[in-house]
Amino acid sequence: MTADTKYNELVYLELLANVLKRGKRREDRTGVGTIGIFGAQCVYDLHDSFPLLTTKRIPFRHVAEELFWFLRGETNVRSLQAKGVTIWDEWCDSEGELGPVYGKQWRDFNGVDQVKLIQAKIIDKPTDRRILLSSWNVSEIEKMALPPCHVLAQFYVSDGELDCQLYQRSADLFLGVPFNVASYALFTVLLARTAGLKPGRFIHTLGDAHIYLNHVEQVNEQLAREVLIPPTLEVKLARPNVWEYQYEDLELRGYNPQSAIKASVAV
Numbered sequence: 001m002t003a004d005t006k007y008n009e010l011v012y013l014e015l016l017a018n019v020l021k022r023g024k025r026r027e028d029r030t031g032v033g034t035i036g037i038f039g040a041q042c043v044y045d046l047h048d049s050f051p052l053l054t055t056k057r058i059p060f061r062h063v064a065e066e067l068f069w070f071l072r073g074e075t076n077v078r079s080l081q082a083k084g085v086t087i088w089d090e091w092c093d094s095e096g097e098l099g100p101v102y103g104k105q106w107r108d109f110n111g112v113d114q115v116k117l118i119q120a121k122i123i124d125k126p127t128d129r130r131i132l133l134s135s136w137n138v139s140e141i142e143k144m145a146l147p148p149c150h151v152l153a154q155f156y157v158s159d160g161e162l163d164c165q166l167y168q169r170s171a172d173l174f175l176g177v178p179f180n181v182a183s184y185a186l187f188t189v190l191l192a193r194t195a196g197l198k199p200g201r202f203i204h205t206l207g208d209a210h211i212y213l214n215h216v217e218q219v220n221e222q223l224a225r226e227v228l229i230p231p232t233l234e235v236k237l238a239r240p241n242v243w244e245y246q247y248e249d250l251e252l253r254g255y256n257p258q259s260a261i262k263a264s265v266a267v
Contacts, residue, residue, distance in 0.1 A: 006227045008044045008051040012181070013227070015040055016173055016219055019211055026210070030266035036210030044185060046199035050252070051185050053178050054228035057260040062087060063182045064247050071115060071243040073107030075100060087179075090265060091145040098145040105135045105148070107243075118155060119242055122195045126157035136169075150180055155191065161200035162192040169207040174215040174222075175263055180204070186233070187242075193235045194242050218263045231255035 023035035044051040052058050062085045069080055077088045078096045092098050106115050114133050121131045133155075135148035149170045156163040166184050171177050185202045192199045211219055234251040 008230060009053055009227050011042045013223060015042055017223055019173060019209060020219060032266045033213040034210035036208055038208055040206040040209045042204045044181060044202040046185055046188060046202060049230040050233040051181050052231055052255060054230055054257040055222050055225040057257045058178050058182060060252050061247060063179055064186060064250060067183050067186055068245065070103045070106055073103045075103050099143045100140045101144050102135050102148060105137050106133065109137055115243055122155055122157060122191060131155040157197065160197055162188055162197045163200040164188040165203040165205060167205045171206045171209045173209055173211050174219050175265060189233060189235060190242050190245050193238045212266050215263050218261045222261055225258055
């Protein structure tokens with residue numbers, strides 16, 4: 001592995017720096033305030049490494065368990081909490097419910113199991129231009145504890161490789177986006193493994209890309225750190241269905257990042 005494999009992280013860090021330099025200050029729903037831009041795109045190469053940041057530690061197990069939770073169609077945080085994952089706790093009710101958020105839409109969008117559908121199309125109709133996964137169900141938005149931020153993913157098969165492009169309407173660049181990138185990269189890797197393909201690229205298209213004002217100090221700290229060699233990810237066996245994968249099926253190798261940088265979540 002060469003220094004070229006640092007490319008993925010440099011793309012992300014350049015976006016952070018660009019928003020700090022050129023972003024406009026705006027008020028927001030949380031009351032914290034942001035610096036942001038509208039419209040950005042980052043491309044992450046999945047061929048030789050996995051896009052998990054090295055300039056700060058990202059808890060990969062939490063990323064994976066959240067994705068598996070989505071893929072099972074769950075919307076109650078209790079099963080996540082049982083695994084030590086608390087990233088949704090700020091939004092759930094006293095019973096742990098979040099309403100019809102991602103998992104519900106992925107597995108039951110007005111009666112349609114989208115995950116089953118996209119898996120079948122990737123395998124049986126790989127040139128289909130309708131291999132889409134939507135989390136934005138207008139008829140149920142008001143019932144959700146938090147409307148989807150990552151709203152639409154499209155998958156593309158070419159030359160034995162699987163690409164994914166995600167449109168994210170709202171992107172918390174410091175806390176949320178590193179999770180989102182790792183999550184959809186993992187999703188792409190797992191779908192590729194199940195379909196007998198190789199993972200290609202994850203293309204991340206952002207709408208409102210912002211840094212919260214109470215994250216600026218942390219962003220500057222991260223930008224001052226050295227980028228290290230990224231990890232690789234092995235999926236040890238191919239499950240027949242993407243929603244059947246478990247954390248034990250994964251092996252993250254060579255992940256030796258710098259320390260975590262703590263910051264408050266804007267709710």
